[in-house]
Amino acid sequence: xxxxxxxxxxxxxxxxxxxxxxxxxxxxxxxxxxxxxxxxxxxxxxxxxxxxxxxxxxxxxxxxxxxxxxxxxxxxxxxxxxxxxxxxxxxxxxxxxxxxxxxxxxxxxxxxxxxxxxxxxxxxxxxxxxxxxxxxxxxxxxxxxxxxxxxxxxxxxxxxxxxxxxxxxxxxxxxxxxxxxxxxxxxxxxxxxxxxxxxxxxxxxxxxxxxxxxxxxxxxxxxxxxxxxxxxxxxxxxxxxxxxxxxxxxxxxxxxxxxxxxxxxxxxxxxxxxxxxxxxxxxxxxxxxxxxxxxxxxxxxxxxxxxxxxxxxxxxxxxxxxxxxxxxxxxxxxxxxxxxxxxxxxxxxxxxxxxxxxxxxxxxxxxxxxxxxxxxxxxxxxxxxxxxxxxxxxxxxxxxxxxxxxxxxxxxxxxxxxxxxxxxxxxxxxxxxxxxxxxxxxxxxxxxxxxxxxxxxxxxxxxxxx
Numbered sequence: 001x002x003x004x005x006x007x008x009x010x011x012x013x014x015x016x017x018x019x020x021x022x023x024x025x026x027x028x029x030x031x032x033x034x035x036x037x038x039x040x041x042x043x044x045x046x047x048x049x050x051x052x053x054x055x056x057x058x059x060x061x062x063x064x065x066x067x068x069x070x071x072x073x074x075x076x077x078x079x080x081x082x083x084x085x086x087x088x089x090x091x092x093x094x095x096x097x098x099x100x101x102x103x104x105x106x107x108x109x110x111x112x113x114x115x116x117x118x119x120x121x122x123x124x125x126x127x128x129x130x131x132x133x134x135x136x137x138x139x140x141x142x143x144x145x146x147x148x149x150x151x152x153x154x155x156x157x158x159x160x161x162x163x164x165x166x167x168x169x170x171x172x173x174x175x176x177x178x179x180x181x182x183x184x185x186x187x188x189x190x191x192x193x194x195x196x197x198x199x200x201x202x203x204x205x206x207x208x209x210x211x212x213x214x215x216x217x218x219x220x221x222x223x224x225x226x227x228x229x230x231x232x233x234x235x236x237x238x239x240x241x242x243x244x245x246x247x248x249x250x251x252x253x254x255x256x257x258x259x260x261x262x263x264x265x266x267x268x269x270x271x272x273x274x275x276x277x278x279x280x281x282x283x284x285x286x287x288x289x290x291x292x293x294x295x296x297x298x299x300x301x302x303x304x305x306x307x308x309x310x311x312x313x314x315x316x317x318x319x320x321x322x323x324x325x326x327x328x329x330x331x332x333x334x335x336x337x338x339x340x341x342x343x344x345x346x347x348x349x350x351x352x353x354x355x356x357x358x359x360x361x362x363x364x365x366x367x368x369x370x371x372x373x374x375x376x377x378x379x380x381x382x383x384x385x386x387x388x389x390x391x392x393x394x395x396x397x398x399x400x401x402x403x404x405x406x407x408x409x410x411x412x413x414x415x416x417x418x419x420x421x422x423x424x425x426x427x428x429x430x431x432x433x434x435x436x437x438x439x440x441x442x443x444x445x446x447x448x449x450x451x452x453x454x455x456x457x458x459x460x461x462x463x464x465x466x
Contacts, residue, residue, distance in 0.1 A: 160445035167427030203452030225398035230414030291395035
């Protein structure tokens, strides 16, 4: 009898241990499933993934296009009279409604201008180079071409336009050549397009150096970001530093501190405010603002969880959205600086207290506690914009400036040589800087290429701002 009882107790203990192991395994599997579901639900609104990776399917009806009520109209500006090539005066002889005779009125006419592309929108110049013989050195030769002409079959402005199609319009080489062929009747090979880009890249070298120096030495707030790039199948990174007056790009092999210092220099990092994301390489001694939009996206990922993590994250998002609203009011001059700083102080303290709660409570998930811990270590970098008026709370400016080069990467799949890397970073820096100054890009590219051909000084890209 005792033996049967002991055997029964042994079986009970075995089943209890088995049940305990199954429960622990069940908990682990639930956590694993929740983690995988969270990864599947990542998008551009709750992570750093680009918007192009989002699933576009939506049950919401599409928004109606066109101007919204209250939108002020925009109308095409008429060409000045000295830009008009021909004038045609139209007089009505009969009424288009009833067919009766009409009387002309002595009033200013209604102007209608129509622009048309000429059948041959280019000029071909033929240089007949005479042969000669030099009795002094006993050599034969041909008359040299003018410096501003060069040996290329394409003129200065046409070469600048071919590079403009790639650098500003982000067209592939074959699409750019198709535009030339179908739109202008000019045929060129892919190799010719590549050679044109090589010459313009050499012409923009001093201009690029000037932009780089201006951005690094400027006391303006600097927005820094980076994105991936492909160079002959090798993974590289495009670094960007953007200010209110210029933007400079640099393609490098990595994104560590060595490449950061090679691009910016160590002394620059201590003088002026910076705005970046939370990448570990961005740790500066000077005023450093972390992008609150990135933090909000991280919080959105936690807000989509069930339970205590989700409730905590929703509250923290409310604090950030309220601070953003006060910031917009201040930028639109609906609040004074003093009022803005007084209003956000409360929500800033609540946000920091929320981080402390997440750090202290064991009931939150390890990933959320780790997120709160990292923010607490850099808490001073969250509110630099509240103290310095020229600093923004987000790094949206840098992300907008990177959008063009990301589109270029997706269309052209990167570059295939060091020469191609130099062309990309130089043309993008020049184009973005000229857009900041609202200047004509094609005219500047033409002037730079002409100066390079003749050996004269390159045009000053900051001449207007200075």
